Each structure stands twice: as C-alpha cells, then as structure tokens.
Amino acid sequence: MSALDVRNLGMAYGGTPILERVNLSVAPGDFCTIVGASGCGKSTFLRLLLSQERPTRGQILLDGENLPPEPTPDRGIVFQRYSVFPHLSVEDNLILCAEFAAAPLTGRFFGAKRRAARATVDSLLEQIGLAHARKRCPAQLSGGMQQRLAIAQALMMKPKVLLLDEPFGALDPGIRADMHELLLKLWDEMKMTVFMVTHDIGEAFKLGTRVLVFDKIRHDPHDPSAYGATITYDLPLERKRHVQPPETINELIATSEEIPAHA
Ligand SMILES: Nc1ncnc2c1ncn2[C@@H]1O[C@H](COP(=O)(O)OP(=O)(O)OP(=O)(O)O)[C@@H](O)[C@H]1O
Ligand SMILES: [Mg+2]
Structure with a gap:
C-alpha cells in the first residue's frame, strides 16, 4: 500500500491543456474511482501516475518521494482490453x-x-x-x-498501486459483477492503493472508498480547448455505501453534500 500526493499537476499536449491544477492526497489503501466526460483526461492522469508520461507541471509523490521517471514494478496497470x-x-x-x-x-x-x-x-x-x-x-x-x-x-x-483504466468496460453485466467481487477480494488480500477509471457511476460507487470527478472549471465558449480539467468533486464513500448510487455524473453532483474539491 502506498500514499500518493499530487501537487498542482498540469498536463498539456502540444500546448493544449488537458489537466490543470490537479491536487490530491491519497491515503494508503484508498480505492479511488475516477469518473468524468470522455476526453477530459482520465487516462492521461493514469499514464502520469504510471510514469508512462511526464507532467508539464507539478509533482506526483509516492510515499513522499518523487515518482520514478519510468514505470516501475511498484505500479501495475490494466487496460480495457488487449x-x-x-x-x-x-x-x-x-x-x-x-x-x-x-x-x-x-x-x-x-x-x-x-x-x-x-x-x-x-x-x-x-x-x-x-x-x-x-x-x-x-x-x-x-x-x-x-x-x-x-x-x-x-x-x-x-504493486503497491494498481491502476485500472475501464477494466470491465467491454464485459457483460453479469460477468462484471463477478469481476467486482474478485477485485474487492484482491484489494483486501493484497492491500493495494487503487485508482480505477470507469464510465459506470454505479460501479464507481460500488467499488470505491472515494469517487473523484474530473471536469473543467473554466470554459471559454470561443475556444473549448483553452482550459484543462481538474478534480471538481472528491466524495468519500464509507458512510454512503448503503445509499442508492446516482445514475449520472450530474445527478451525483446535484445530490452531493460534499464541498467541491476546488473550493
Ligand atoms: N499522446 C497524445 N497526444 C495528443 N493529445 C492527446 C494524447 N493523448 C491524449 N490526448 C488528448 O488528451 C485528451 C484527454 O485524453 P484521455 O484519453 O486522457 O481522455 P479520457 O478522459 O480517458 O477519455 P475517455 O473517457 O474517452 O477514455 C483528449 O482530448 C485526447 O485527444
Ligand atoms: Mg480513457
């Protein structure tokens, strides 16, 4: 298990900002699920956590140390397929x-x-x-x-940190439920810190101890790519596991009493 600290992280491709001012502190053993619109930078965030790419700005600390500049065995990743x-x-x-x-x-x-x-x-x-x-x-x-x-x-x-990028997105619902059980069992047995991207809000609520919502805070109507996304909501879940999960991100935000992460 590992603690992760993300400080003022920014990522741009060819001058186009994708992520900006991402700040996050994750305790060892947290299971963070990540949701957000398509293209908002969720996979990019995982690639940065893996050191598959280097951020344009800011820092990522793993157990207090800067991330190694390349992928190392302390971080494992699973993609949707292939x-x-x-x-x-x-x-x-x-x-x-x-x-x-x-x-x-x-x-x-x-x-x-x-x-x-x-x-x-x-x-x-x-x-x-x-x-x-x-x-x-x-x-x-x-x-x-x-x-x-x-x-x-x-x-x-x-690995101390397991990164999952929509790992069950291509599976049938019945099989997905089995995979959820398997993943929770492995997380419990192997004591890992987990980051999992999903498009399925129900899945995010079922598995996570924390749901992170990525979105843009600033919009320029004349230039949609002027600003990057950040973590706009950070919802701790322990005490909410019994609650019926919302079905969409907007519903999640509307029903949330949590303070937005950027406030
Ligand atoms: N290597 C790259 N070079 C240039 N642009 C890139 C590169 N990788 C990603 N992008 C752009 O960065 C943005 C974020 O991509 P990313 O794959 O992180 O989104 P995502 O949130 O994972 O989307 P999805 O939910 O569809 O998987 C997109 O606009 C994408 O086109
Ligand atoms: Mg993606």
Missing part, C-alpha cells in the same frame, strides 16, 4: 511479466528464478480462478477470463 500477449499461454503471459520487470533486455528466467516465478504464478492463478486454464492462449479464453489474466499480469510484481 493487454495480454495473444501468442502466449496464460502462464507464459504471467512469467513474461516477471522476466520483463527483472531484466527487460536479457530476457528469460532459468533455474531457481524460473521456479520462484512459477510459484508466484501458481498462487495468482488460484486467486483469480484461472488455474484450470493455465495452458490456454488468450483466444481460447472468454472476455472475462482475459481480463482476469490482465489483472493477474498487473499483480505479478505485487
């Missing part, structure tokens, strides 16, 4: 993660290292319910099973 290697079996997909993290240039594990990686793979496969499918390739798995594999890949290096 993050597994199609030509490798379930277990080889997982072993490759460990090999890649340990030695991106030299490659394969042998001997004791390979046995240790296999032991981690075995326990992860049990945890995510894919032990029976370990020899199959992704094309022989259902969408839900592929996403289980993608989650297992992200967990292979025991």
